[in-house]
Amino acid sequence: MNDAAQQLHNLHLASIEEEALLRHEAQWRRQLEQAQEQLNLIAGDKQRVAAILGANPQLTEVARKMTESQNLAREERNEAVHGLRVVIQNPRSVSALEKKRLLWQIAKDYKDEHPHSEGMPFQTIKQVLEQRYGITTASAAMFFRNELKDWRTRGGNKNKELLLEQLEHPPVLRDLFEEEDSDEEQSQ
Numbered sequence: 001m002n003d004a005a006q007q008l009h010n011l012h013l014a015s016i017e018e019e020a021l022l023r024h025e026a027q028w029r030r031q032l033e034q035a036q037e038q039l040n041l042i043a044g045d046k047q048r049v050a051a052i053l054g055a056n057p058q059l060t061e062v063a064r065k066m067t068e069s070q071n072l073a074r075e076e077r078n079e080a081v082h083g084l085r086v087v088i089q090n091p092r093s094v095s096a097l098e099k100k101r102l103l104w105q106i107a108k109d110y111k112d113e114h115p116h117s118e119g120m121p122f123q124t125i126k127q128v129l130e131q132r133y134g135i136t137t138a139s140a141a142m143f144f145r146n147e148l149k150d151w152r153t154r155g156g157n158k159n160k161e162l163l164l165e166q167l168e169h170p171p172v173l174r175d176l177f178e179e180e181d182s183d184e185e186q187s188q
Contacts, residue, residue, distance in 0.1 A: 086098070086101045086102050086105045088102065088133050088134075088135065091133060091134040091135045091136075094135065094143075096146060096147070099143070099144055099146070099147050100147050100150075102129075102133070103125075103144050103147050103148075103151070103162075106120075106125055106128050106129075107120055107151075107162060107164055107166075107167060108167060109128075110124065110128075110164070111164050111167050117164065118161075118163060118164060118165070119154060119155075119161030119162060119163050119164060120161060120162045120164060121159065121160070121161050122139070122140040122141055122160045122161065122162065123140075125140035125144075125162065126139065126140040126143075129143065141160060148162075150166070151163065151166055152165065152166070
């Protein structure tokens with residue numbers, strides 16, 4: 001290829017790259033504008049809420065204490081389901097038995113909070129794992145892959161749900177602790 005042809009080829013490639021960069025820049029600017037609009041809406045909502053809360057400070061304090069009390073009661077309920085308490089010793093290494101108990105407790109808590117719901121989205125399960133138990137996972141379905149054999153699911157990859165109908169037929173409590181008890185007997 002001669003020098004002029006090479007220059008023309010390089011200019012053509014640079015022109016294509018320039019178009020791509022301009023498209024990316026426009027896309028990011030749109031996203032930035034949308035984010036700024038959301039921030040403006042949030043700022044307006046914060047002002048509205050601050051005005052409501054500031055109107056009667058004594059009543060606001062009582063309401064905050066009531067909310068705190070409800071949150072504590074919810075946390076206590078989350079700690080005990082059917083007399084079981086799921087304690088994850090090491091969030092980086094969760095045994096199969098702990099996963100079985102954990103999935104049951106997460107589903108039971110969700111059903112208590114959403115009594116008319118038929119299913120629990122896997123995205124919600126993932127959030128509960130991260131927020132309540134400190135377990136970070138790429139996917140709730142992968143984390144509970146062996147435990148899900150006992151549960152029914154519905155939906156596709158993007159909107160999969162764990163069906164809560166199994167909660168109507170709870171496992172015998174000894175089944176959830178059977179393996180642990182036999183491990184303790186063997187160690188003694």
